[in-house]
C-alpha cells in the first residue's frame with residue numbers, strides 16, 4: 110500500500126516501538142498522529158518527523174480519547190494505517206505466579222486489568238480505526254487500510270508469572286486473523302507483530318546495560334535484545350506489502366522462552 114497520501118495513527122507513539130514505526134512511516138510521507146500520554150516525548154517526536162505530524166494526547170483506557178485521536182488523523186488525510194503499540198497504567202496488585210509463595214492468589218482484578226490495558230484497548234483502537242478506514246475511497250489496489258497490533262512471544266509461550274499478560278497477548282494473536290476476516294470485504298488488512306525482548310523505554314528503570322546483560326543471552330541469534338527500529342522496519346513492510354494479512358509474525362531472534 111502506498112501510504113504517502115494517507116495518515117497513520119500510532120498508539121504508544123512516543124514509546125520504543127511506536128516511535129520507531131512513526132519515524133519509518135513518516136519517512137514515507139505519511140501524516141503521522143503520535144497518540145500517547147508522554148507529552149514531552151510525543152511533542153518532540155512530532156516536530157522531529159515534521160510533514161504535519163501531530164502529537165495528540167490519547168489515553169488508551171478511554172474510548173472517547175481513542176475516537177478523538179482517530180478523528181485527528183482523519184483530519185490530516187485518509188486514515189490508512191493504525192499501528193497499535195501502547196503500554197498502559199500499572200495494576201494495583203503486583204502480580205506474580207498465580208499462587209504466590211505466601212499462598213495468596215493473583216486477583217481477578219489484576220487479570221482483568223491486563224486484559225483491559227493490552228487487549229480491550231487494542232480492540233477499541235482497531236475497531237474505531239476500521240470504522241474510519243471503511244469510509245476511505247479505496248486505492249487502485251482496492252485497499253482501504255491496514256491495522257497492525259502488537260502481541261508478544263508471551264502470547265505463545267510466556268514465562269512463570271505471566272498468565273494475565275500472556276492471555277492478553279494471546280488474544281491479540283487470535284484477533285489478527287478474526288479481524289482480517291471481518292474487514293476483508295472492506296479492503297482492510299489486519300496483522301500482528303509478536304516481539305521478543307526489545308530495548309524500549311519499558312526497560313528504562315533497569316538501565317540499558319543491565320537489561321542487555323539479563324535478556325540478551327536469552328536470544329538465540331543475535332545474542333542481544335531487539336532494536337526498536339527492527340520493529341519499525343517490520344511495521345513498514347506490513348503497511349507496504351498488501352499480501353501480508355491475517356497472521357502474527359514473530360520478531361524475536363529465535364527466542365523461545
Ligand SMILES: NC(=O)c1ccc[n+]([C@@H]2O[C@H](COP(=O)([O-])OP(=O)(O)OC[C@H]3O[C@@H](n4cnc5c(N)ncnc54)[C@H](O)[C@@H]3O)[C@@H](O)[C@H]2O)c1
Pocket residue numbers: 120121122123124125126127144145146147167168169170194195196197198227259260261262303304305306307308309310311
Ligand atoms: N519491549 C519489549 O520487549 C516488548 C516485547 C513484546 C511486546 N511488547 C509490547 O509492545 C508494546 C509497546 O511497548 P514498548 O516496549 O514499546 O514500551 P514503551 O514503554 O517504550 O512504550 C509504551 C508507550 O505507551 C505509552 N502509554 C502508557 N500508558 C498509556 C496510556 N494510558 N495511553 C496511551 N499510551 C500509553 C507510554 O507513554 C509509552 O510511550 C506493549 O504492548 C508491550 O506489551 C514489548
